[in-house]
Amino acid sequence: MAQTIELKKQVQPSQLGQRLDQAIAELFTEYSRSRHKEWLLAGHVQVDGEVTTKPRQKVMGGEEIVIQAELEDEERWEAQDIPLDIVYEDDDLLVINKPRDLVVHPGAGTPDGTVLNALLFHYPDIAEVPRAGIVHRLDKDTTGLMVVAKNVPTQTRLVRALQKRKITREYEAIAIGKMTAGGMIEKPIGRHPQKRVLMAVNEMGKPAVTHYRVAEHFREHTRIRLRLETGRTHQIRVHMAYLQHPLLGDIAYGGRARIPKGASEELTAKIRGFDRQALHAVMLRFDHPSHGESMEFHAPVPDDMIEIAEALRVDTKENPEEDY
Structure with missing residues (x-):
């Protein structure tokens, strides 16, 4: 209709x-x-x-x-019975915790099996909302929180809040290398000049700002918390690669495995076997678009990131150095 x-x-x-x-x-x-x-x-x-x-x-x-x-309703998109991990829901919106291996929106190479297809199944009326209410995206293998609007006015207000940087998004990540301190990356992002499916720091690109702080030091890795001011495609992954601290497991942006000297076979296998970017949208905060109440949501760090962090933590304790 x-x-x-x-x-x-x-x-x-x-x-x-x-x-x-x-x-x-x-x-x-x-x-x-x-x-x-x-x-x-x-x-x-x-x-x-x-x-x-x-x-x-x-x-x-x-x-x-x-x-x-x-x-027109987006009839070309099929409703599919794909489970959603719903953190919060009311008449206007829902917040979901996206797992790894799930694309947010159909596109080239992924015509279905996405978050959007799942939303159409669980909320048929959401077909009347552009992009089935999706306000912002996460990469396929990035886990964590997303907000979805159930109606056009809510989506419009949330998109506007996102543009005005009034939606706070924080991420947990594990970066390769020893990072000494936090900071801010303010570098524009555009299409990669050679690899068209990737992004890159590009002076002709769109403004992008990422804040980061060190949460924990390991021997050859660093656990960090990040906060986005802008929401460019692959922003955190691109900015961290620009700092020469790509994310663990992020092969696309140079995250080749780095094995600490003398690491156990178990840790070596865990690092080499970590097959996605170690990135999780851990916190989401915004004012509700209908009644203005401040709302904050948290999603626990997934098991694979907990396990690799614990393995790196044990390795650090077993191989004490003066500084990390």
Whole structure:
């Protein structure tokens, strides 16, 4: 069943000189670029009351953009009975704890079997919400907390809060190498120039800010806590690789196994056998979009990360050095 929508926003002064399609993409992030293009070409977009079908039209800042269109259900996505670990739920949203090996959204190479397919099964009405209510994503092998909106107004408010950096996301990770102190990484991220499926620090990319602090030292690894200000694709993995401390198990970004000198066969096997990036979304905090109450959720660190951390901890105790 189609849903009639009207979206209205003002072009920001900072968008001066942008193409109309670029401006719309920044203003209405809860919808995909392909959908923006469809609406533009179909004459559903007005700029200061005038219908336009020109994606390349320049904006000056201050214009009122109005989109009036019908939002079709995403029928191409199949509802699938995939279990969800629900941490919290009310009429407007739910918070889930995503396991490893689960992709969030269908895409190239993963047409189904995702969090989105599971949401469509457990909450059929969520088909009326763009991307089945998904507000932010986690990589396939990253575990932990995600918030999902059950209706369009909630999703719009949560996306806006995310853009304004009012949603706090903290992660637990194990990095390769000896990190001496915490800090902040403020480096833009864009597509990798050679490997198109990966991201990289790129001065032409989008702004990205990651805060990190050392939680525990091991001989050749460091357990860290991180907090995102922005939410770029693979942000933590890219920023840590940029610091030359890629995450344990993250082969894509250079996380080749590093075995401490004299390590036991058991620890060596555990390090070499750790087959995903050691990254877990451990805490999520935001103001509820309906009543404004501050809400905070925690997800326990998964067993595989607990076990490898304990093995590294034992190794550190058995091989004392002056500093770690």
